[in-house]
Amino acid sequence: MGPILHGLIKLQSVENRLRAAKAKLSRSRRSVIIQENQVRSLQSALDAKKEELQLTKVQSGRLELELKIRDEEVSKLRAALNTAKSNKEYAAVLTQLNTTRADNSKLETQILDLMKAVETDEAECENIRKQIEEQKAQLEQTRKTVDAAAVEHEGEIAKIQVEWNEAAKAIPPEPLKVFKRVAETYDGEAVAQVEEQEGRTTAYSCGGCFMGITAESVNLLITRDELIRCPNCTRILVLNIAQIHV
Ligand SMILES: [Zn+2]
Numbered sequence: 001m002g003p004i005l006h007g008l009i010k011l012q013s014v015e016n017r018l019r020a021a022k023a024k025l026s027r028s029r030r031s032v033i034i035q036e037n038q039v040r041s042l043q044s045a046l047d048a049k050k051e052e053l054q055l056t057k058v059q060s061g062r063l064e065l066e067l068k069i070r071d072e073e074v075s076k077l078r079a080a081l082n083t084a085k086s087n088k089e090y091a092a093v094l095t096q097l098n099t100t101r102a103d104n105s106k107l108e109t110q111i112l113d114l115m116k117a118v119e120t121d122e123a124e125c126e127n128i129r130k131q132i133e134e135q136k137a138q139l140e141q142t143r144k145t146v147d148a149a150a151v152e153h154e155g156e157i158a159k160i161q162v163e164w165n166e167a168a169k170a171i172p173p174e175p176l177k178v179f180k181r182v183a184e185t186y187d188g189e190a191v192a193q194v195e196e197q198e199g200r201t202t203a204y205s206c207g208g209c210f211m212g213i214t215a216e217s218v219n220l221l222i223t224r225d226e227l228i229r230c231p232n233c234t235r236i237l238v239l240n241i242a243q244i245h246v
Helices: 003-082 087-169 173-185 215-223
Strands: 191-196 204-206 236-238
Touching: 003 087, 003 173, 003 191, 003 236, 173 236, 191 215, 204 215, 215 236
Parallel strands: 191 236
Antiparallel strands: 191 204
């Protein structure tokens, strides 16, 4: 290993810090998104409740109208009772009157139930509205905190980026291109250390994917400053310091 591979090890450590700083920034932004979603889902719960309330009101109105018509019918039947010309007619009208009255009483119960449901729904709407207000206030607070933290995170990212650029300067264009490409594939992890397999001093594996690495590759790494990539995962292989004087 020579300056290129040592440079890549350095670049990898800066890359790790850069990724960590960027992850911190997006994690903190995510808390705003989560709260925004909560507000949105409360809003749609409120809309659904309002719609339900509207339907109950319409139904209640319809039943009230029906009750009014039937009450008029009761008055008519009562008048008819007084003008009945025979016992048979009287009895028939009386039966109809009683049936209508019984139906009306059922209707009244239904209307009462609907009115109770309206009350409950209205209370629930109010409750959801309150929750929305609270969530919105909390969201505003979070947004302020996150915005302030973002400035800090961005400053940190910019600082590490300068270090990254500096470290990248030490690496020729071709290896740098490979580093960037592999880093994209493995979430920043472009360089993998060769590991000695447990209990066997001449068997090696890739620290990234744990597949075997030939002793020949390890010898090349010891003697040259060239990119040797894991044949399985394509990560750039390096030795740790202890392995160099094998
Ligand atoms: Zn590998």
